[in-house]
Amino acid sequence: MATARAARSDGKTRLILAAEQLFAKGGIDGVSLREIAAAAGQGNHHAVQYHFGSREGLVHAIFVHRMQQMEARRGEMLAAAEAAGRLSDARAIVEIIFLPQLELPGQRDNHSYAYFLLLYLLRNDGRDFGDFGAELPPNIARALQLLRQRLDFLPEHIAQRRLVTACFMFLNMLTAYADDRVRSSDDESFEDAVDDTLGQIVLATCMPLGSARV
Incomplete structure (x- = not known):
């Protein structure tokens, strides 16, 4: 049995x-x-x-499977951030949300999950913060809750829109580096691209509402 x-x-x-x-x-x-x-x-x-x-059941299963694979690493990162007093640090929270994806098995070269997740997010119409159409494991749910607290000055649907936009920024960087032409470039290392993208995400996500108007 x-x-x-x-x-x-x-x-x-x-x-x-x-x-x-x-x-x-x-x-x-x-x-x-x-x-x-x-x-x-x-x-x-x-x-x-x-x-x-159904097809949609399979689509959700892929998302949940990958979330579960990243859960242990996110737990370690949450514990380290808490010990360092960084649970309100936007950069630390963003790293907890995004960096574990770099450690997924078999993803460093082709980033198939990044391509899939781009498509998955385009199908999602959730307006509540952190609503991605499936129940989230506790560590990613906690990281998103911490980010929402950091974004408490934003209405719910705007905070969600910024979160999804941040996902697109990170995934676009990953899929770009899945291209051999980019990987072979001497202009910027993958590590530098990750660091720059995370910094960009923090600035864009935490920007005060309306501050970009000129």
Whole structure:
């Protein structure tokens, strides 16, 4: 019985990872569920429906799977920030939210999750801060709560819009560096690009409302 459960779980993971790769290349609506099942080595063409119910169920499962993979690292970063008295430091909070994505397995070279997440965010219409269409694990939820407290001067929908914009900024940087032409450039290292983008996110996200008007 335990072996059967492990096989089902492993099959679900293979579907999630295959779908992430295919969605990243062909778009969330541009890939058939049969293609995903075949890429995951599933003989049953209806494997996605069996495990996830629908395309949208699979899409949410990818998001949740990756959030869970980053949860332990975010917990470590939250503990370190708390010990250093930096839980109200916008840069520390932004790092907790974004940097664990750099440590996801198999992502340093192709960033398929970054491509997928760009598409996922474009499908999301949540106006409440931190609403990404799925229940969030506790550590990322806490990091977002800390950021919301830092942005308490903003109305809810504007704070959410800035958060989504910050995600796009970070993901755009990652997908740009997935391009060999950018990676081979001597103009800026990947580490410098990450540092600059995080600084840009802090400034843009925490900017007082209306201060950019000239």
